[in-house]
Amino acid sequence: LGQLKTHYSRNGLGSQLWVKPVQSMLKVTVRSGTEENEACLTYVKNRLTQLDKAIQQAHTDLHVQKNHLPNDSTLIQQAIERFVEENLTGLRKKIQHKIQLVHYDYKEHILKLDYLKQNPSETQIKLAEQLCAAKQQEEISKYTSELLEKQIIHHKSLLTFDHLPIARVPLFDSIRNIDVQKQFYVQYRQVIEQTQTNMFTLYTQSATSQKQRYQNQYNDKMKEIQHEQHSLPDTEKLTTKMIELIGQRAQIIGKRLKCIHDFKVQTLSILP
Missing domain, CATH: 4.10.280 (MYOD Basic-Helix-Loop-Helix Domain, subunit B)
Known part of the structure; x- marks a missing residue:
């Protein structure tokens, strides 16, 4: 503070x-x-x-x-302190993460105020917000796609067929012919594993498609603004300072979202 x-x-x-x-x-x-x-x-x-x-x-x-505690309790005290420290690590990281986000929020707010000090028109204010919103959507979709891929890899390593709750089917045990039972089990397992693979593929494709869509929207918006700026009178164009402030704000938005993404990845990496 x-x-x-x-x-x-x-x-x-x-x-x-x-x-x-x-x-x-x-x-x-x-x-x-x-x-x-x-x-x-x-x-x-x-x-x-x-x-x-x-x-x-x-x-x-x-x-x-x-x-x-007894007088010779040094080892006990050390064990307690070590236990507390290990269990506070996660909480400390969460607090540090929130502090980082507060800094980014402040910096973005400062840039908003600095932009307003340039006496922009309502159109120029709206334009800045549109650009920053487009940048935010682009970054969110990018990190969502990356995180989903990491989550899928993580879950694949954990959710093998043998660990699924549907791995065992009581109905199969009622089949007396062992060969037939094995045949049904193999087919059942293949269907489940293929379905799981198809679902993961669908999730990944959907996230990738969304990432590309927002990337295209941001690029199209930038081209549209550049075209409009060339055709506007000098009094209505974004000044060099305005463009600089919008760029700085976009960078802060990107850094803030990367901070959130990195924290989520770090949390994912320590999950069992």
Whole structure:
């Protein structure tokens, strides 16, 4: 919070930018502006105070528990600390991930405000939003496709036929002729495995198709805008600064979505 406050104070924005999760946590309805800023600031300070008290209480409880251990309990204490540390790793990564997303949200909001400082027309504002929305859809579809491919590889390694709940069919056991039973089982297994393969292929093709569609939409939108810019009067064209800010915002959107994607991939890699 302190780093963000210092950074945005340098930009003349003070500390009046609050992420949506903080705003949504407010228990009272406030008007936007100064009152909202003060309410958010008060809420965050109160939460930090509560967390500090909780930390102090946890330290006290831990100290009490340690005193109940025998004098030669060094190994026990080390085992407890190691257990706690290992189980907090996942939570710590989630918190760090959320902090990264907050930084990206702030940076994008700053770029939005900087764009508005250029006194754009309603058309230019709408154009910037359309470009950023198209960029976001393109990036989402790209990472969705990549993640799906990784998930399929992951599930394929786990969901072998023998581990499927339908691997055993009681009806087959009622067939007395062993050869016939084996024949039916082989055919049944082939059908299930082929169906599974077809489903995975369909999912992948669908995601790839969607990725290509949004890529084409983004490219078409860029070409359309470039064509329109050449035909517009100079007073209605996007300025060099506007184009620069739109590009920077698009980069932030891409980085934010990559951050989300990388976190999901990392989570997938540690799943059993």
